Amino acid sequence: MFYLVGIGLKPEHLTLEAQNILKECSEIYLERYTSQYSEGSFEFLEALLGRKVILTDRHEVENEFGKKLQKAKSGNVALLVFGNALTATTHIQLLLDCRKFKVPFSFIPGISLTNFIALSGLQEYKFGRSVTIVQPEANYSPDSFYDFIKENQKLGLHSLCFLDIKQEKKKLLSIKEALGILEVIEGKRKDSLLKKSVLVGIAGAGSSKMQIKAGSVNDLKRFSFNSFPQALIICGSLSEKEREALNALSV
């Protein structure tokens, strides 16, 4: 069996289900190019499982995982992913490959950032589509995420913005950097969405250093977010109850 396992945002987010399954696996891989822990370490995860965990990279998962999937025909092989799995297209492709090559598979869900957004006091059903804010590169500066945020706002909905890994692939994008990227787009378009909106920054979800800060662009720029991963919410219209909860639950 091939197990695609979401491991959450810290080692303690492991579910009983994941622990039980990993005990039965002959090979356990961890991909860490899409995110990282908010607290705890790879070494602690290994100690917790009492098992060796093999690190794998994007290239291997996207191009060379077929051999591992073949092994899952006779044995148990697991791929661990931070947060919940299947958000990245690559991971869906692995399941499609399993179907194609008749490899049995099982999806094991994990705690993700989306499980924390209501802790801000914002109502979950008032979130529109999520977007990812991408760091512009020399020949590639997408800004479709800005259009999606605008569409959400027209409907009065909040936008959860995931923050991408920077192009060098070594650093997660920060809230401050994401605000800078949005301001550049906004400047080009002569728009004022950011200035008019209440924003919420979430840093280190699930860790003891978790921070939820609500305020204006300048409030968030001045605030010291000092843990990762980070995410940004751009609020749509706020009900009275949401305002009350946002004030009470964020710093």
Added chain:
Amino acid sequence: MFYLVGIGLKPEHLTLEAQNILKECSEIYLERYTSQYSEGSFEFLEALLGRKVILTDRHEVENEFGKKLQKAKSGNVALLVFGNALTATTHIQLLLDCRKFKVPFSFIPGISLTNFIALSGLQEYKFGRSVTIVQPEANYSPDSFYDFIKENQKLGLHSLCFLDIKQEKKKLLSIKEALGILEVIEGKRKDSLLKKSVLVGIAGAGSSKMQIKAGSVNDLKRFSFNSFPQALIICGSLSEKEREALNALSV
């Protein structure tokens, strides 16, 4: 400390964090009016924790939980909620009460239905706002959820529909019943959103009986969904990759 703990959709969804915390609690309550397990039982949960769990109802959580929160000033008290917590307004209110009465609290996330939607093959970032399909009552038949689904569709987005508990409060709404409710609204409005859309039914998320079925209204009506909780996705526009994944991953 007051712990608001999401316990997921089956006992094995308990995280290490939740298990460790519950060991230190003098009183553990479980509210079960918003959902239920897809697999496993209350008794199994108690055995797993090795602790007594006290059942509580909506009235108590909404009106009389203040005394329990006061106890959390000196001891550790936990309220367990199926899935993730904080989706229901009542649970946010408990945290606001904690702030007001200076009771320290901690939010412990749990696996919820939203952690499973991408297993259908649909891309997570193509979901618009979520809605809850409500069973109409004699003097109360809301249909705003239909408007929200239409808005999502205009943007090409998928709609995740949670299915409410029926008015008698004893039975979770089924996919078939939800389709019936949507058809009545559609008939009144002379609309044809359902007929034109690809639909996905998800039953018993996380359990060994989990079913994901994609198709037309009639396909879903004919299909035997035999586990709970159930949910319905009304697809917006589908990319070629999504069609391929939907075909491969659903029955």
